[in-house]
Amino acid sequence: LHLLSPKGFVAGAVHAGIKSTKKNDVGLLICDAPIPATTAAVFTTNKVFAAPVKIGREHIAASNGRLRGVVVNSGNANACTGAQGDRDARRMCSLTAMQVGCDPIQVLPCSTGIIGHLMPMQKIERGIVGAASKLGSSESHALQFADAILTTDTKRKAASTRIKIGKTQITVAGVCKGSGMIGPRMSLGMPPHATMLAFLTTDADIPAATLRRVLASSADRSFNAVTVDDHTSTNDTAVILASGMSGATVRSAHEVARFASALNEVCKSLAYQIAADGEGATKVVRIEVRGARTQSDANSIARAIANSPLVKCAMNGNDPNWGRIVSAAGLCGADFDPNRATLWLQGTKVFHRGRPVLFNAAKVSRSLDAKEVVVDLACNLAKSHATVWTCDLSKDYVTINADYHT
């Protein structure tokens, strides 16, 4: 299974010379079904949002959520580029529309890369023409597209699942990118900034309003629950295209729940892959906050722990420094009482109701030397729960971000 397994999609990608590496940097993902795909997208809430985000939101609205596809480039974010940036993002759409035969408002543009540089439009134009000439629906096409969206990522990121709606099989698939400037806070209504991009496909037939609701909910539990450096990007976008080509309709509450569950699975896998490939990361740290007073409190506490450089460095050093975790829970303003809380690290209880617990520090330290570390905090105040994925903070993160140059 891959991005193009759902019926009704083709993709193509090329290296157009925007990135200094030889890797793909322009890609097209197109719905080749008889009618355009039902589309929903969430965008960054950063008030500094890139031109493609602005134009993308316009196009989703103007096309009434029915798109032919997506044009994406990596290497340049087209952010903080003024009116020329807007024109360039529109031009990416019209060039794509010309190639695939649709209205420019039926194309969503996405960009990721450096901020504050005008787009190299000659290269972009060549890239779009090249990618259009290579459209296909094989796994190789899916991989080529997945590679075209990467920047500092060290790994391609993809996920997919297949379920039955009634007696008909549907597929939900996706690819994404994200490694640094990761602290997405995407919503349906607002514009994006750091960069996390996710492209999702399905051949289910689902109403636009339902798709929007399900995507927003899935994004909150996946992409919006990942943080590498909590720096919400100018370009964050997650978009799902539904071709309807499986013939399965998603209408009843039960069908919607099944579809949502499949989409959650794909989005969570993608989000996890972003945390695992966080800049300089040696491990994923999964923060589980249980028993918080409200959902907002649970999220705040989990994010405060996930974003504490002290906690992240301790994870890098396999240090069971629970004081940093408990104190991070207390600093974010959420309701929290250390005298009612219990904390486990990799399953070992290290703090209970205001007091330390005797534990074998060397053994717990060894257990932290793992690909995934689970920090489990029970607040014992009420019933709200949040999961946030992050990674450790290593010297390599500093190297990558101190030496990257403008």
Add this chain to the structure above:
Amino acid sequence: LHLLSPKGFVAGAVHAGIKSTKKNDVGLLICDAPIPATTAAVFTTNKVFAAPVKIGREHIAASNGRLRGVVVNSGNANACTGAQGDRDARRMCSLTAMQVGCDPIQVLPCSTGIIGHLMPMQKIERGIVGAASKLGSSESHALQFADAILTTDTKRKAASTRIKIGKTQITVAGVCKGSGMIGPRMSLGMPPHATMLAFLTTDADIPAATLRRVLASSADRSFNAVTVDDHTSTNDTAVILASGMSGATVRSAHEVARFASALNEVCKSLAYQIAADGEGATKVVRIEVRGARTQSDANSIARAIANSPLVKCAMNGNDPNWGRIVSAAGLCGADFDPNRATLWLQGTKVFHRGRPVLFNAAKVSRSLDAKEVVVDLACNLAKSHATVWTCDLSKDYVTINADYHT
């Protein structure tokens, strides 16, 4: 001028063996005026606050803000230590009271160091007796006390100033500690956690209510405007003792303003020293946000920039990466419009009204290779202004915090 220059104070400090180094780790700062000092203190707002913070707040209230002095130790924070921690903090006060002849509620306890370990009370007791036997008012006594409060700090931190109130000279002085776990959010009403400690002395005669108000305001503009890792500690405390021994009374609005200005100067100098000595720091980064819609917006924007690991790494690498700064301003939820904003780095305009400005990147990069870097962002929305001090994020920060062990 030093901490004991204001009339009416003595201090003493010893190495009691709490820290593994040979450095001082227990100190006393005592007001030896005929009547106890008028005292105000601000404490961490972390919901996980250490025992000395809890007891300190009780003593300030119970003594009606008239203290004989402060007992402080470094090497152990007495945080997350349950009921035994409370007893130990009270015992520190009663031991001190016995030595100097006062009521235990007239003593404020402060601790800094590791979280979650019971206090080594035999060492503490020996330390308090030893420090009491060494009390004196010389500069050497002030320095000994200043050293006793340090943990990962690489430098002693002190500041002082002298002004005239009417025809009488008064002195305001202070020492502080802080290097990691620095993101103080202290207030009059609430308890503290990461660790920043500041001890301030003055010989002005000032009413308790005025002193509280002036300290809270000064703390907001100084200690609460410093962030190294935005991790509000369990133990943050700033306390000022006013002996009244200069004979100068601070009563009229004009006198209060003059006193406040002197206290601001001392607190800002101490706060700056904390940023400069931030763990792994190679430089201070001063963030000036001007023209924000509200004071809260100005603070949020300045803190978002100061706490972005991407911005801090760029500063470490002398990279004029203004995209990270502008995008940090946009992500915090404050009102911000990039199309109205202008950004200067070390005085060079790099971004103006939504678009990049041509600048000599190599030259600006060289200008960032300095002991202090100024990031100046004009929002052009209204008139609110905030200053926040931070430092760069270096590989040494990771080394210090990944290798520190529990």
